[in-house]
Every structure is written in C-alpha cells, then in structure tokens.
Amino acid sequence: MGEMSKLEKAMEEVLDIFKQKVYTCTQSKTMRKKELDRTLREELDNWLQNCKDKTKRDNILRELDENPHDCVNFEEFVHYVTRLMMCGHYFLQK
Template identity: 40%
Template sequence: MPSELERAMESFIQVFHRYSSTEGSSGTLSRRELKTLMETELSTFLKSQKDPGAVDRMMRDLDTNGDGEVNFEEFVALVVGLSVACEQCYQLAKLGKK
C-alpha cells in the first residue's frame, strides 16, 4: 500500500498528464493547458493574483528551455515554489497562534 507521500506524488503526476494531454505534445503543457490547469487546480492561488498577466509571466519563467511549452521538470519548479511559499505561510500562521 502506497504511503501518503507516494499517493501525493502519484496525484501530482496524474494532474500534470491530465492537462498536458489535451493538445499538442502529451509530455508538455502549452500556455492554454497551463492556464486551464492553474484555473482548475490552483484557483485560490490565481484569485490572489491581482495581475491578469500572471499566467503569461509564469509561463515565461517556467519555460527554462525556451520552447514555448512547460515540461514536467519545469512544472515541478512551479509546484515546489508554491509549496515553499505555502509552508512559509503555514509557519507564520503557526507562530501567530502561540
């Protein structure tokens, strides 16, 4: 039976491929696929962004190889960055409760 972390990793991989397989290469996210993924899976984060160009800016930042698409490795950088920011907020909230 998989551990909680193993299930989380599997879910992360499945989410990426659910959106990357809708157009073009099934191993990458186009700008449209990334936007749809973020609107669906990261809607709370997107709502907190006041800049309507946030997805375009993220696409440019994530696309480290400059091919106009986001592969799984590049996508991992987004999830890691957001996870670090969320963990920092968690720590601040935890300190505020003391």
C-alpha cells in the first residue's frame, strides 16, 4: 500500500481518539482536534480539486452542502468523513 496519505494519518489518529473515548477538553486535546479538523478539511479540499470524476465530486459537494461545517461538531464531521472514506475510499484514489 506504500506511504499513508496525510488524510489516512489523520483518520488513524481520529479513530484512536474515538477508541479511547477521550472527549475531555484539556488544552492539548482541544488543540489536537483543531489540528485534525484542519487537516481533514484541507485534504478534502485538495481531493475535490483533483477529482476527475465529476459525478463523484458533485455528490460529495452536495452532501457537504446539506451538512454545513458551521453547524457540524467535530465528532459528526469526523464520522461523516470516515463514512465517506469507507464508501469506496473516495479520498485515496487520486
């Protein structure tokens, strides 16, 4: 499989956080979440820009429009991205 993408690394960390059920808002945890959140969004933007499959891209954009970021909390956002990844590894195919 080779090197993991930044998105994959972020997802691994996210899943670790979920497994530990660490939702405590210590300073470092909050910073970590912001960092992961930013990475996921950047990678999503990159992927959408590079996506050759217009239908797939439009579907994702439509789903994102129905779930605007400003009213999605971190856990929901991550769950959503994870679900998308599991449905055909959208972000791993450039």
